[in-house]
Amino acid sequence: MSRWEPNARGRLEQAAMELYGERGYEKTTVTEIAGRAGLTERTFFRHYADKREVLFGGSVLLQGLLVDTLAEAPESASPIDAVAGALQAAAAVFDERREQSRRRQEIISANVELQERELVKLDSLAAALAGALRERGVPEPAASLAGEAGVAVFKVAFGRWIGGSGELGMGEFIQEALDELKAVTAGGRA
Structure with missing residues (x-):
């Protein structure tokens, strides 16, 4: 095996997803993941701290995309609308990975440890x-409320998106969840 392997991270992720699907998360080892990917355990640990992180490696990229997009929102945007714009920017990334997102969520839903990690x-x-x-000048508690509400919108939209038929994109589910949240907070019913 050569010292440098192209797309090692992607290969490890694919191998882990396959093995978790075949054997279950609990019964899969790092050695098996690395072997399936044609890599060493040492290479695995250069990319991931543990076998859970294979499922959550994209969270740093997602967070970066959301924060960067939120920072670029128009100054006139309300906090929740700035968050919604960031969620819409991420929707396109998710739409490209629908089946992988669905498989990933099935694995997480089958394991309490992974569910806890997802909540973190x-x-x-x-x-x-x-x-x-807050960096945009939004005071507390509005900043925290909008951040938490954004994650709630994301969770609801994501669940409906992966459970859907595939006709609607993630962005439509985000908008729908946001509209329902706004209706509820305005005192109405969605």
Whole structure:
């Protein structure tokens, strides 16, 4: 095996997803993931801290995309509309990875440890959104409320998107969830 392997991270992710789907998360080892990818355990640990992180490696990229997009929102945008714009920017990335997102969520839903990890990652995402809003001059508690609401919109939209028929994109589900949230907070019913 050569020292440098192209797309090692992607190969490890694909191997892990295959093995988690075939054997389950609990019964899959790092050695098996690396072997399936044609890599060494050492290479695995250069890319991921543990076998959970293979499923959550994209969370840093997602957070960066959301925060960067939120920072570029027009100054006139309300906090929730700035967050919604960031979520819409991420929707296109998700639409390109629908089947992978569906498989990933099935694996997470089947394991309590992974569900807990996902909640931690979503909490970090809400905190990052709130931080980006504070940098825009949004005071507390509005920044934290908008960050948490954005993550709630994302969670609802994501669940409906992966459970859907594939006719609608993630962006439509985000807009629908946002509209429902606004209706609820305005005192009405969606």
